[in-house]
Each structure stands twice: as C-alpha cells, then as structure tokens.
Amino acid sequence: xxxxxxxxxxxxxxxxxxxxxxxxxxxxxxxxxxxxxxxxxxxxxxxxxxxxxxxxxxxxxxxxxxxxxxxxxxxxxxxxxxxxxxxxxxxxxxxxxxxxxxxxxxxxxxxxxxxxxxxxxxxxxxxxxxxxxxxxxxxxxxxxxxxxxxxxxxxxxxxxxxxxxxxxxxxxxxxxxxxxxxxxxxxxxxxxxxxxxxxxxxxxxxxxxxxxxxxxxxxxxxxxxxxxxxxxxxxxxxxxxxxxxxxxxxxxxxxxxxxxxxxxxxxxxxxxxxxxxxxxxxxxxxxxxxxxxxxxxxxxxxxxxxxxxxxxx
Amino acid sequence: xxxxxxxxxxxxxxxxxxxxxxxxxxxxxxxxxxxxxxxxxxxxxxxxxxxxxxxxxxxxxxxxxxxxxxxxxxxxxxxxxxxxxxxxxxxxxxxxxxxxxxxxxxxxxxxxxxxxxxxxxxxxxxxxxxxxxxxxxxxxxxxxxxxxxxxxxxxxxxxxxxxxxxxxxxxxxxxxxxxxxxxxxxxxxxxxxxxxxxxxxxxxxxxxxxxxxxxxxxxxxxxxxxxxxxxxxxxxxxxxxxxxxxxxxxxxxxxxxxxxxxxxxxxxxxxxxxxxxxxxxxxxxxxxxxxxxxxxxxxxxxxxxxxxxxxxxxxxxxxxxxxxxxxxxxxxxxxxxxxxxxxxxxxxxxxxxxxxxxxxxxxxxxxxxxxxxxxxxxxxxxxxxxxxxxxxxxxxxxxxxxxxxxxxxxxxxxxxxxxxxxxxxxxxxxxxxxxxxxxxxxxxxxxxxxxxxxxxxxxxxxxxxxx
Numbered sequence: 001x002x003x004x005x006x007x008x009x010x011x012x013x014x015x016x017x018x019x020x021x022x023x024x025x026x027x028x029x030x031x032x033x034x035x036x037x038x039x040x041x042x043x044x045x046x047x048x049x050x051x052x053x054x055x056x057x058x059x060x061x062x063x064x065x066x067x068x069x070x071x072x073x074x075x076x077x078x079x080x081x082x083x084x085x086x087x088x089x090x091x092x093x094x095x096x097x098x099x100x101x102x103x104x105x106x107x108x109x110x111x112x113x114x115x116x117x118x119x120x121x122x123x124x125x126x127x128x129x130x131x132x133x134x135x136x137x138x139x140x141x142x143x144x145x146x147x148x149x150x151x152x153x154x155x156x157x158x159x160x161x162x163x164x165x166x167x168x169x170x171x172x173x174x175x176x177x178x179x180x181x182x183x184x185x186x187x188x189x190x191x192x193x194x195x196x197x198x199x200x201x202x203x204x205x206x207x208x209x210x211x212x213x214x215x216x217x218x219x220x221x222x223x224x225x226x227x228x229x230x231x232x233x234x235x236x237x238x239x240x241x242x243x244x245x246x247x248x249x250x251x252x253x254x255x256x257x258x259x260x261x262x263x264x265x266x267x268x269x270x271x272x273x274x275x276x277x278x279x280x281x282x283x284x285x286x287x288x289x290x291x292x293x294x295x296x297x298x299x300x301x302x303x304x305x306x307x308x309x310x311x312x313x
Numbered sequence: 314x315x316x317x318x319x320x321x322x323x324x325x326x327x328x329x330x331x332x333x334x335x336x337x338x339x340x341x342x343x344x345x346x347x348x349x350x351x352x353x354x355x356x357x358x359x360x361x362x363x364x365x366x367x368x369x370x371x372x373x374x375x376x377x378x379x380x381x382x383x384x385x386x387x388x389x390x391x392x393x394x395x396x397x398x399x400x401x402x403x404x405x406x407x408x409x410x411x412x413x414x415x416x417x418x419x420x421x422x423x424x425x426x427x428x429x430x431x432x433x434x435x436x437x438x439x440x441x442x443x444x445x446x447x448x449x450x451x452x453x454x455x456x457x458x459x460x461x462x463x464x465x466x467x468x469x470x471x472x473x474x475x476x477x478x479x480x481x482x483x484x485x486x487x488x489x490x491x492x493x494x495x496x497x498x499x500x501x502x503x504x505x506x507x508x509x510x511x512x513x514x515x516x517x518x519x520x521x522x523x524x525x526x527x528x529x530x531x532x533x534x535x536x537x538x539x540x541x542x543x544x545x546x547x548x549x550x551x552x553x554x555x556x557x558x559x560x561x562x563x564x565x566x567x568x569x570x571x572x573x574x575x576x577x578x579x580x581x582x583x584x585x586x587x588x589x590x591x592x593x594x595x596x597x598x599x600x601x602x603x604x605x606x607x608x609x610x611x612x613x614x615x616x617x618x619x620x621x622x623x624x625x626x627x628x629x630x631x632x633x634x635x636x637x638x639x640x641x642x643x644x645x646x647x648x649x650x651x652x653x654x655x656x657x658x659x660x661x662x663x664x665x666x667x668x669x670x671x672x673x674x675x676x677x678x679x680x681x682x683x684x685x686x687x688x689x690x691x692x693x694x695x696x697x698x699x700x701x702x703x704x705x706x707x708x709x710x711x712x713x714x715x716x717x718x719x720x721x722x723x724x725x726x727x728x729x730x731x732x733x734x735x736x737x738x739x740x741x742x743x744x745x746x747x748x749x750x751x752x753x754x755x756x757x758x759x760x761x762x763x764x765x766x767x768x769x770x771x772x773x774x775x776x777x778x779x780x
Contacts, residue, residue: 019742065779077779081506102499105495106476108476131506240755241751242753284725284732308365
C-alpha cells in the first residue's frame with residue numbers, strides 16, 4: 001500500500017525499495033512469511049551482498065532509514081514510479097523514466113485526465129500514469145496477454161492503486177477499446193507491434209473535444225505506417241522524437257603536468273624535466289559511460305482536433 | 314456547463330495564436346491588436362468564439378498591412394494546385410541562376426496588396442516559375458509548404474497548455490526559460506515525484522515561471538497539493554503561470570516567496586524580519602545608496618531587494634526590445650510588469666507603516682507554516698546561481714526517502730554539488746544526467762532526423778534524502 005500516499009513508517013504489506021547501491025536496488029514486500037520454491041511458507045529473508053535481511057524486521061522503522069546488515073548497510077526507500085521502474089519484475093520489455101517523462105509531457109496529462117494505455121506489459125508506465133492522473137482521473141489499461149493483465153491487476157491492488165485503474169484482457173487491434181469508453185478519453189498511449197491497427201478505434205474513443213495519441217515504437221517502419229494512418233484519420237501536429245538519457249560519472253582525476261619549457265635551457269642541477277613530471281593537478285570532472293542504450297524507441301505524438309473541426313481524408 | 318465556459322475565448326484569457334508553424338501567446342483584450350511579423354491584426358473578432366476556431370486575416374484597406382479577422386469554416390489548401398501538374402525526375406536540368414521566377418519583387422508585393430487570396434498568389438508564382446515543372450514532386454511539395462508559411466493568412470486559436478507554452482518559448486528564445494528543453498522539464502517533474510497531493514518546494518531563478526507552471530499543472534485543481542516557489546528577487550517571474558489561465562483555487566496552491574525572507578523568517582522568527590523592516594525605514598536613504606552597489610546580497614533582505622528589482626526591470630526592458638522585433642510574448646511580459654509594480658508598491662508601503670503586515674510577509678508566513686506542518690514531498694531547483702548553497706539550505710525541508718532534482722545549464726556546478734552531497738552521506742542514488750533529444754521528419758520514403766536539433770539540454774542532478 002506504499003504507492004498511494006507518503007508514509008513515514010514502514011508497515012506490514014508495504015512494498016519497499018532496498019537500496020544497496022547505485023545499480024543494486026530491490027523491491028520487497030513486507031511480509032513475515034513467503035512461499036519458497038516448493039510452496040512451503042518460510043521466513044521472509046532477503047540475501048544481499050552485505051548479509052541477510054529479515055524483511056519483516058523493517059516494520060515500524062521510518063522510510064529513509066539506514067539498516068545495518070552484517071557486512072554493511074542498506075537504505076529503505078518508499079517506492080516512487082521511478083524507483084519502481086528500476087526494480088519492477090520484468091515480464092516484458094519496459095519503458096524507462098526518460099521516455100515515460102516525455103510521453104506524459106507530450107500527452108498533456110494532469111490530475112483528472114482519462115487515459116488509455118495498451119499494452120500494460122510489466123506496468124512500469126502504468127504506475128507513472130496513475131501518479132499524474134490521480135485523484136479524479138482514471139487509467140484504462142489493456143493487454144492481449146491474459147497472465148500479464150492478472151499479474152498487473154494484483155500488483156495495482158497490492159500497491160493501493162486499484163481505484164485509479166481498470167485493467168482488461170483484450171486485443172484492442174481486433175476488438176477496440178469497448179463501447180463504454182467511446183468519446184471518454186483525453187489521451188491514448190499505444191505500445192503495440194502494429195499501432196496503426198488501433199487508430200480507427202482510438203478516434204472514436206477520444207473525447208469529442210479532441211485529445212492526444214501517443215505511440216511508442218522501436219522501429220522506424222512502424223512509425224511511418226502509424227503516421228500515415230494518423231494523418232488519414234484527421235490527426236494533426238504530428239511529431240516524432242527520440243530521447244536518450246546519458247548518466248555521467250563524477251570523479252576526481254589527477255592529471256600529471258609535464259614541464260617541457262625547462263628543456264629549452266641548460267639545467268643547472270639534476271634533470272629537472274624528470275622531477276617536474278611528478279607535478280599533478282586534481283580535476284573534478286565527469287566520465288561518460290563506456291556504453292549506453294543507443295536506442296529505446298520513437299515517441300510519436302499527434303493531436304486529434306475537436307469533432308467539429310476534424311478533417312478526414 | 315463549466316467545461317463549455319472553459320472552451321470559450323473571453324477577455325483576460327491567454328490564448329495561443331497559431332499561423333501555420335508559427336505560434337504566439339496573446340492575452341485577449343477588448344480591442345486588442347497582435348503583431349505578426351510586420352502585420353497588425355485586430356483581434357476583437359475572437360472574443361466569444363470557442364477555442365480551435367480558425368480565422369482568415371483580411372486586409373482592412375488595400376495596400377495596408379493591417380488585417381481584421383473573419384471566422385472561416387473551410388481553409389483553402391495549396392495542395393490541389395499540384396493536381397495534374399507534371400514533375401521532373403531529378404534536378405539535372407535545374408540551374409539556380411536566380412531567373413526562375415519571372416515576377417519581380419515589386420510585382421509580387423503588388424499581388425499581395427491587391428487583396429488576392431494566398432492561393433491565387435501562389436498560383437501565379439507557380440505559373441511564372443519556369444523551373445517549377447522540372448522539380449520533383451517532393452521538391453514541389455516542399456516549395457508549396459514554404460509558400461504556405463508566407464502567403465496563407467489563417468490563424469487558429471488554441472487553449473494554452475504546458476507543452477504548447479513550452480514550445481512557443483523554446484522556439485522563440487530558449488534562454489528565457491533557462492534553456493529548459495522539454496525532456497529536461499519532463500524529467501524534472503518525474504524525478505521530483507510531483508503529483509496532486511503533498512507539499513513541493515521549488516527554487517527558480519529564471520525560467521519565466523516555466524517550472525512553477527508545470528509543477529502547479531501537475532498538482533492540479535481541486536486537489537491537496539501545495540507549491541512553495543522560492544525566488545531570489547523582489548517578485549517572482551510568473552509569466553507562464555499566468556498564461557495557463559489556472560482557476561483561482563489552483564493559483565492559491567502556489568505561494569511565491571523570496572528565499573531570503575523565507576529562510577530568515579524560518580530560522581530567526583518574525584521579530585528578525587520586522588526588525589529589518591523598521592531598520593529599513595530608518596536607514597532608507599543611506600541604504601538606497603548602498604543597495605545600488607548590490608553588495609551583501611545574502612546578508613540582508615533590504616539590500617537584496619532593490620538591486621534585484623532593478624535588475625529584473627532591466628531584463629524586462631531588454632525583453633520588450635526583443636519583443637518589438639520578435640513580438641511573441643509581449644502581453645505576458647506586460648502582465649508581469651504590471652504585477653511587479655503592484656507588488657513593489659506594497660513593499661514601499663511596508664517601508665512606511667510597519668503596523669500593517671505587508672502582503673509578502675503574510676505569504677512568507679504562510680510558507681513557513683506549511684513547511685512547519687509537513688516535510689516537502691519533492692524539491693526542485695532550477696538555478697542560474699551555483700546550486701550548492703541553495704540545495705544545502707533547502708534539503709532540511711525535504712522528507713526522508715523523498716527525491717530532489719536540480720537543473721543547471723552547466724555541468725561543473727552540478728559536479729561540485731554532487732561531490733559535496735556525496736560526502737554528506739545523507740543523500741543516496743545521486744545521478745548526474747544529460748539528455749539527447751532529436752525529432753524526426755516522417756514522410757513516405759523521406760524519413761530522417763530533422764536537420765537541426767537542439768544541443769543544449771542542460772544537466773540534471775537527482776537523488777533521495779535519507780536519514
């Protein structure tokens with residue numbers, strides 16, 4: 001229940017983020033017992049590189065607390081959608097925070113928006129969408145994979161988010177978004193292999209006063225077909241972006257300084273050039289990572305004008 | 314219904330004027346005019362019409378570049394000019410010797426002033442262009458797109474939202490919003506966990522209210538959230554907050570306070586602040602001279618106020634100069650200027666009578682009350698200054714396990730902040746980030762990245778506060 005409000009103390013049933021290091025974070029559920037691989041209930045102990053953590057012993061501690069382990073420390077954080085994205089159990093490829101942020105900005109979501117997402121996938125984007133549209137908005141999320149929808153649904157409930165989201169098992173490319181959602185949505189997000197197949201349905205699902213459609217596709221061919229379809233259905237202001245985030249590592253570097261000027265003159269005593277080689281300057285600088293995700297996906301945004309000024313081909 | 318009312322253009326509202334690819338912010342006035350390049354447009358026709366209405370600009374008098382607006386349902390498109398026209402396969406026969414267009418500049422100008430429609434003008438341009446038919450169809454299309462920009466005189470009125478306002482400002486002059494590109498802006502909002510409830514703190518020293526408007530937009534209306542907008546000057550920059558047409562109730566969630574007053578009041582109490590004010594009365598003349606030197610900015614409230622307002626006023630003047638030529642946000646800056654005067658009046662009044670609490674003091678007290686009641690859920694810093702002292706002063710107001718994010722156009726101050734924060738051990742998951750954003754031209758068989766891309770995304774430093 002730790003997603004729906006700011007909490008000071010850790011309680012049973014919360015999902016927490018255990019922070020061991022930059023690239024070493026885990027989401028854990030605060031329960032006394034969990035089933036082991038044979039289905040037997042055993043004590044909830046989480047093994048870290050700094051020693052074992054009895055997860056239930058965190059109850060009553062404050063969020064942000066530093067927990068002593070036998071060989072080091074761990075910090076306990078309340079999850080945000082960003083931390084969740086980094087620790088979510090992957091059931092599919094997920095969309096990460098840089099793209100999520102851009103998608104939400106481009107769709108102009110605010111508290112109160114009615115937004116549709118398909119497919120649900122691992123629910124990484126869903127958590128960020130719910131954060132924006134709460135408390136009086138709603139997320140309708142669809143996936144054609146039944147198990148994924150069930151897992152996501154259970155997750156929303158555990159996280160205390162279920163009243164802001166409705167998840168349905170449906171192939172929207174074949175069935176559409178459903179009659180009850182016609183002219184209800186402010187924005188529709190498509191993360192589908194064939195997004196253009198959902199666009200006819202999207203037109204009748206967006207509000208009569210217009211709305212936004214955003215599509216995320218890894219391949220440029222998908223973008224081309226989607227854009228052609230969007231234009232034919234009266235969407236305007238089409239834009240496609242690619243956003244890559246780079247993390248830079250801040251560090252001190254010691255740079256040796258060579259004294260070469262002294263070589264122009266005859267040296268009085270010893271070899272000054274050699275000695276001066278030991279001079280160094282301490283520089284605060286940043287290093288880029290050796291490799292980075294060079295491509296995630298193309299984000300296409302389009303606007304559907306209000307009904308009375310729409311033009312279709 | 315109130316939604317319908319929201320969708321009608323009324324006097325006092327900010328709107329976005331769109332002419333082809335050009336967008337501009339305009340505040341609706343009873344008999345307002347708008348400068349579009351060298352054209353003057355009389356705007357009263359838009360009042361009472363719903364958003365998304367399109368108007369044609371019609372010359373008031375032949376030969377003058379003043380236009381009135383007429384609502385239109387259908388806009389003409391130049392695309393059917395291309396129908397049935399032959400086109401070339403490539404450009405082997407086209408020689409750029411400047412003689413393709415047989416019409417002279419004067420003749421074209423006369424066409425424009427004769428009151429002919431954009432389509433008629435472009436029609437005769439094509440007719441008199443001897444190489445047009447040799448161009449490939451793609452090239453012909455591109456030619457028409459360019460001419461559409463120039464000769465079609467339709468404007469559409471849109472309702473402002475954050476992405477549109479950002480777009481207008483970023484294209485006009487990204488310096489005005491601190492080079493905050495949309496990817497950085499969107500990540501500021503994510504990494505600070507802004508949402509409808511909770512208390513958020515923002516320090517912003519120069520984005521024309523872009524970050525405050527974006528955060529307030531995410532807090533929403535009829536919600537529980539609050540935003541304390543700390544600024545270094547006498548008055549906050551709120552141009553973009555105003556341009557959002559937020560309802561009163563939503564604006565009331567925003568408290569703008571001077572960071573010096575806020576911290577002094579919080580740490581030293583009301584008497585310290587009131588002392589400053591009465592000293593100010595006594596030493597008014599002496600201070601005025603000192604103040605102009607602008608020294609000891611962080612030492613005294615008195616000293617930092619007046620130099621700052623001068624600085625801002627100078628900036629505004631510069632802005633207005635730019636506006637005369639570029640003329641895009643004149644109304645929003647005028648609006649903030651007016652507000653500025655109002656507020657400085659209040660400050661002056663405060664100098665004379667201490668008995669009556671000035672408005673800024675009450676607002677500062679409200680802000681202090683808020684931070685005493687609860688820790689902030691998120692902290693955002695968009696600074697032109699070195700961010701280290703700012704984040705050090707504001708981190709104590711942030712709750713544990715809560716995130717902060719600092720934006721700066723330069724990397725070096727964030728590196729230094731990173732190192733200092735890292736050594737404190739009360740922040741974790743510190744990350745220094747920069748983004749690469751590019752847009753694409755998507756057309757059948759002609760998809761490629763746009764030729765021009767912004768390379769000034771700035772840097773973000775994000776982290777979480779722990780015990």
